[in-house]
Amino acid sequence: MFLRDATTCLLLLAAASFFLAGLVGLLRFPDVFCRLHALTKADNLGLGLVCIALIIQADSWHGAVRLLLTWFLVLVSGATIAHLIARKALQQGQTPWRNR
């Protein structure tokens, strides 16, 4: 019982640190492409950790399946939206930032 709660707490803290990393990337990166990259990767992974943490706490298997489905949907839609934003940015003429 305690092990289950402790694992959940650890996973949630890890997820929070991933979200924080994504947030820092959103605020500090120099370019829309870098920001998209940081945000999408960190947020998807953070959400995955949250889902795993909650699956450990779930009472029934279909609750766990619902959590996994949520993560999958967010993964797919997040990736597609990041792609669409980057595509639009390229079409508008923004060039990726280079470290000179």
Add this chain to the structure above:
Amino acid sequence: MTLLFGHLIDLLLAVSLTVLAWRLLATSDLFKATVLFIAFGLLMALAWVRLDAPDLALAEAVIGAGITGVLLLTALRHLDSGARVARMSGRSGRRSLRVLLPALGIMPALLVLLCLSSPHIRSTAGLTASVIERLDQIGTDHPVTAVLLDFRAYDTLLETAVLLLAVVAVWSLHPVRPIFSPEPISPAQRGLLRLLLPVLIMTSLYLLWRGSHAPGGAFQAGALLAAGLLLLLLSEQRLPGRWSGMFLRLLLAGGFMIFLLVAAGALVGTGTLLDYPGGGASWLLLSIEAALSLSIAALLATAVIGGRPSDRSTEFPPRRKDPAGEEG
């Protein structure tokens, strides 16, 4: 311990909501205000979860964050006049007044809270017990659905009429404006559409069915379906012209008409408006809800499109070929 964290989360959420609302109304960039408003809608959905109102959380997430977001973004395209120069609102002079007035709002807040923390407000039982004890006479097990479709069915009938009237108002203002359609759309977007659309339809049906015994119902299902329709619109799928005439109008008015027919039938049958025969069998409520959600989906999508269909030969909404002046 968990109680303390619960209080902390509530406090954090309430403060975030207030700060977010202030920021979104104070920023000078309209696009930023719109994006912040979508985030505000999501936080509101979280607040409804904390307040143990899952129906409201579902509705707020779909409507407040989703559909209103699309509506505002399309409005931004029309209203934000070309130059994205950040224009402050007028009255640049009275800064002290601008700072003072929100501070004056805290006073009523504290006053109201002070008198409301008196015990006699807390001790009223509310209507939960009365609803629950009459629940077995109705065809649903979920109290909110029972209130919406039976105890306060008149409100729901009129609410559907308000939705219809909103679309009539939008349609009476202007014919539908052409929407610039970039060809081709990204294959990733097409793939996402292929994945999401069946999921949305299934989830909408599930919510509709679920409303009879758990949080869900016609409005959430209809709004989710409307989100699917908007997704189709954003992926450059349009309603063929021959369907934008009588079929569309029947779809829009159908939910309200069916609800009204049932109400009138009950009036003829038992002498009281909306006095369902047999107290409201579950199949009757479910069929009303099904018609309602189809109509609501069509109504919300047409409200976002923003203009009446011109004639039966063009698509709805029509395409505009030239990208001149398009900011995307």
Add this chain to the structure above:
Amino acid sequence: MNDLSVYAAAGILLFFIGLYALFFRRQLLRKILAANVMGSGVFLIFIGLVKQPGQSTDPVPQAMVLTGIIVTLCFTAAAIALAIRLKELNEEHHSATRPEDDFG
């Protein structure tokens, strides 16, 4: 103080912030956003005040707030259509809008 009435407090603040923005911001779209925020504040007050920590939420205010959310979307759509039409009509009749008119 009930631990959930912090939402009611937030609702009151939201209402007043929205009210202020409704009066003192020039841009129509911002006024529409302010009206939405005011509506959300009222809904929070509705549910935040009646929520008792132990029991399930009263279904009648929930149904009313659900109706309110839908009606908020309705008037937002109608208001946006009006604002767009207003801007178009203004552009038809003047070659340039006056600087203090702002239909954005």
